Amino acid sequence: MKASNELWKESLAGKIPEQLVEEIETFEVEMQLRSQCKVDEKVFAETRLRRGVYGQRYDNGRRHDGTESKQLGYSNQKQTKGPDTVWDAPGMQRIKIPYGGLNPEQLELLAELAEEYSDGIAHITTRQDVQLHYIHVENTPAIMRRLASVGITTREACGNSVRNVTGCPFAGICRDEAFDVTPYAHALTQFLLGHPDAQNFGRKFKPTFSGCAQHSCGLTAMHDLGFTAAIREVDGEKQRGFKMYVGGGLGAVPRQAKLFDEFVIPEEILPLSQAMAKVFGKHGEKKIRSRARLKFMIEKMGMEQFKQKVLEEREKLEHDPCWTDYLENIDSWQEVPLHPAGETLPENGDPRFNQWRSENLRQQRQEGYVTATVTLPLGDMAPYQMRGLAEIVRQFTNGTVRSTVEQNLVIRWVSNDDVPALYEALGAIGLNEPGASCITDIVACPGTDTCKLGISSSRGLAAELRNRLERKGFELDEAIRNLHIKISGCFNSCGQHHVCDIGFYGANRTVKGFKVPHFQVVLGGQWEENAGSYGLPIVAIPSKRVPDALERITDLFVRTREADEAFTKFVGRIGKAKIRQILEDLTEELPEPEAEPTFYADWGDPRQYSIGDIGKGECAGEVVTQYEFEMAGAERMIFGAQVSLENGNPPQAGEEAYAAMLRSAKALVQIQYDDVTNDAEEIVEEFKERYFDTEIFLDPFAGPKFANYLFAAYDAFSVGAVEHTSESAHHFVEEAQLFVEAVHTCYNRIRSEPGILSNGTSAR
Amino acid sequence: MELQHVNVKIYVEGELRIDLEQLIEVFHRWVSQQTTEELLIDVADYRHVPAGPSIVLVGHEADYALDHADDRCGLVYNRKAVVEGSNTDRLKQALRAAIAACKQLESEVDRPADLRFSRQEFEVIINDRVLAPNSESAYSDCRQEVEAMLQSFCGDTGCSFQRHSEDPRCRLGVVVKTSQPIDFTSVA
């Protein structure tokens, strides 16, 4: 799509780590194969998801304009990048930002990408990622290259994989933390990225780190795997460790994480995570998508049995030096300030400055320094703001900024003396809004703006509520200033509506024969204590009446609150039934559609509301078996071998063809024995024993011929590199291709005759 | 230097007096009726971002936006797809598309007097940093290309030019003031 995609490849050559170069080139080959229909669309969908290349609303090539669903006229409607997903339709690029850690160079690069490939906005998500919308799939390799040049990978940002490892944005500077969790979060990120034991999940797997139990920065209770820092004393010595939680998650069926271990020493967090990934890969549900998250597996298996399996798996793991190597450099993670510690935090006569000072600044553990939260309405930033912010971060700190799960940014290590200048500098780029973590700082998922599953406009509602609350400004009662509002466009809870004071999630109802956007009001959730409790829906309110509902709930709270009662406590005391009662009339007597048509449209969207644009989401990834993945890899290698032949490099072609044979043989072996490694000898032996000796692999016509290609290749390559001429390489690539085909045929036979594996039936 | 992915921003004259809600409606109508040459896909609302892109009409080959960057409101045409031909062809294509959109917007808002685009002042930005880095020499080349395009576009030889930004992190751009107003009605 962009004229410059190839130029980036050239201009960034040598500036990107070799492994990332290889990964991006692999993805390009996969794109090429898909465009030639040589890779199944489902396999390609999961492949791109694992690169963070996600679907977006309308990517099935249709859009509802309020009265009817219309075909968008892509010139090539047939070419797809996934089931029912048009190749040319724009999508979203998710960019993983481990524990939210960003530096100025990365901010500047993200600004460039937002400008050149997206719609001029970068969006911070509720899991500290950055998202760019309306991206053409063909631009994604250039985007990945540019990101890689500043040390960012998009690998495993989506799909059935280990997602972004999140963590406290205040780690290392927080007054309440046990210790800085940053190096541990970093180590887990690096360790699990692309780890072979974490490639066979039925669904996503989300880890997080929190520095303490009482605050909400890490949200350990709602993650698949959560670590909360803890200190214990052993023989008078203070020892670091983690409380380890597993099986939490939101979504339509939310679950609180359960304690797996009271105290895990740092040396054990990586191997235990690896063991858990293995258990999830082996025993997790693969077919029923709605039951495939770890929380369901643990529920079904029981915590005791799950724990036992993890510990057994842990015992079997071969020692990996990566488990502990990083511990040697833990102290090097300590950030240093740019400017000396300041005196007392200044105040001035400007009420807005003072409000910002009290709401957005936080005293660091280190005397004389504060963090400053940059509130981003709806998590959005324009490129000029990102460039400006990069400059500010350089000017006042040593380049330390982090994204937060509340869709904001935190600048760390600001000297108290620099606070007024920082406020001015942020103001110049429209980023000194007060209200961080307050009622106006509303969190919202993308909803119907861009998400294929969105039912109601979460961002539209968030913008409306924010405007109304801001207009009230100083009139807002103190009691409600610090409430948290979170909004999701549907029950899938990407906006984390369960873990806040007042949550909303999108729903729809039919009234007078018309669809009306609604939001369920969710109460009783708790943001503090790492998302300590989950709220429940009490009533669905038409979207356009949600501001009234909010006003009534907050009024009731202000009027009847006891002393310093927290909102969650108030809801418990008053009861949901009573609160529902005061909202009930909002659900009744809706205006006639002709009299008030805007009531039948959603916030920020003038079209008559419909649910005609809801598609199949990609949050769940595609159910692609390990076999299909391995085979996609084998196909790619064969293709690579052909390209090498064309480029006059027979030795390279030979090696790639051999690798393709091994990979496809491994794909078959894995069906029966999923611990098989990448060792050629092991693959060939296992293949021989399980498929050749049992005659399962024998071809009905060619007999053992194709298997013998593999054995001959193994014999030749196991004694050293094979010197191929152009002609011999050509023959060899053909043989490899035939072997790969035979693997496909064998697999199909296994699928159509399920008993074949246990019986070892001959194909003849 | 190949000037692909040309952006043209035509400034709003004076204060913007229309409610942006209205513009959202107009853009949705354009999507529904597919009124432009490009395939139109969706409308994105970024009114909450100060001095940001505001309202974006997302298309396949190009986006349109009523943008507030640099605290100056204007209609942006952002060409995303490659345009064949010479640099002059590409610059002309973008300017023509931007003018066509401005004309259409002026005629579609409830009170046309509330929205008028400048006939004499606009920006050209090249939205691709590897094709067109924001350097002094690239600016000089780009400026000449824009000058040549304007001569053939409206015969104007007395335009003045200014570099959009000298910050190397920003995109290469030229702010143009024509000596005579461009007659929008004569632009096909």
Ligand code: SF4
């Ligand atoms: S909560 Fe629903 S609408 Fe919001 S991003 Fe998630 S799936 Fe989409």
